[in-house]
Amino acid sequence: MSDYQHRARKRFGQNFLHDAGVIHRILRAIHARPGERLVEIGPGQGALTEGLLDSGAHLDVVELDLDLIPILQGQFAERDNFTLHQGDALKFDFSRLSEAPSSLRIVGNLPYNISTPLIFHLLDHAHLIRDMHFMLQKEVVERLAAQPGGGDWGRLSIMVQYHCRVEHLFNVGPGAFNPAPKVDSAIVRLVPHAELPHPARDHRQLEAVVRQAFNQRRKTLRNTLKGLLDADAIAAADVDGGLRPEQLDLAAFVRLSDQLPPLHNGTPSENHV
Template sequence: MHGQRGNDCGRRQPTPGSRRLARARSQCLLPGSRRCRTVGSWCPGVSAAEVRRFLERHGLRANRDLGQNFLCDPELAGRLVELAGVTVDDTVLEIGAGLGILTRALAARAARVVALEVDSGIVAALRAEGALPANVELRHADALTEDLAGLASVRGPVRLVANLPYAVSAPLLRRLLDLRGLLVDWSVMLQREVAARLMARPGSRDYGSLAVLHRFTTDVSQELRVSPGRFFPRPKVQSSFLRIRPLPEPWIAPGELAAVERVVRAAFGQRRKQLANALRGSQLWTGESVALALRAAGVDVRARAESLDARTLLEIARSLPPVPQTVP
């Protein structure tokens, strides 16, 4: 037994997942490499020139309306997969396949990858060049309207990894909260400003409904800061890679998020107003019901939402009368 333990505690034996990831790195994720032969005929390296050639070959360009900034660093992609905690048993949903660099890194570690890409030209180019491994299902789909719950309702652990465009970051993050019962966790690349809003604390400039709703239901950690040079075209801002885990004991009951969200959004809807005035101004509650709710939570009527922590806001939300679902 002691001899076996000695062998086990020596050099760590590679797992099937680590072998696949190492193989992908050695054959496809080498910095500066212009070609790889593991998957199809094309695998972009780290240079912007290679990415530009790929786009030009298919008559494509980065679409500003879609907020496209393609990840073009395979070494970073491998690091992101590790930080996301992807395992050999996982099905991974990827929002925004882009040029497939992160997709391939995910496929090297996960059992299966379902990659969504809204740009039909990118989808056609990836398929034409055979750029993705066999365990990747590439879908032309908009993550804002796609049935993500249906995709996540599969046997075995499901994670989500995404490089989210700035324009749709907030609505997509909100959609993911509704999947918290189906996902192990979700890891997202965000512009630094959005990440700051997500992790903001009471009293800060960035504190708002996005941070509060996530505080009710998740634990958010910043795993990595990413410089603009890792993307093409180069964005004007820094990025952050966050990992978001559902709380084992969330503060709210199943089905309660939508009702609480109405209160939170009304509270932060007019930031310069006192909370009592903001809630009354939403025309969802009477002045009397607002006053009673603030009194029950021990909150001064002159307080502003941005000064209150999530626990206090939740107490206020639960003290207000429910709003009928038919009210917009």
């Protein structure tokens, strides 16, 4: 261990995990094994890193903060199963690590300011990923795992559940971190579907419909989707245009998106939710 103490940086949203009981519980949930390919995003001061390496899996870590690189190198560079990548996980090409389907297992204690865009960046590589275990703000996990009908059900829930099975594993209090955040955290497991349960003709169109529907979530679908789908198209999708968007399940949104004319040279819509 280096005796240099790195101070958490606000601009990176850093809160370092230090609670041994929570660390053990996370490692048990991940249950890494020899021969697996793990990727840790934002290892910080290495709270989870040592346990992941001890599993015998190969561990690639992606860290943005240059000040943490010598700390991590000092702790783990001599481990044969450790590879460090300095860079921004939001721009990292995860296919560099493996091109085998369902071969990568992703782990991370994610800062709030990058959690949603990073999850969507990873979903672009979903075919390479076996599962993802993340520490996130509890409210984000509740949105990820939400069901139709409640206030948490929205764009994030729908688009992540389109690609993955979501499991809210357990909550973590502020005292497990240094510095202690002002909010509770939670561990979530995301498992990309081997086969999509409700495949859309074009996921970019699904994103467009979901985005527009929830732009004004208190309005009815016939009003909020105006200009994208008319009343006949909504009815053709077997959807009641008098409902609000939070009342629709994923399958209904897929049916709505399939009413749009096919995109030929359209550009993908923004993934960030």
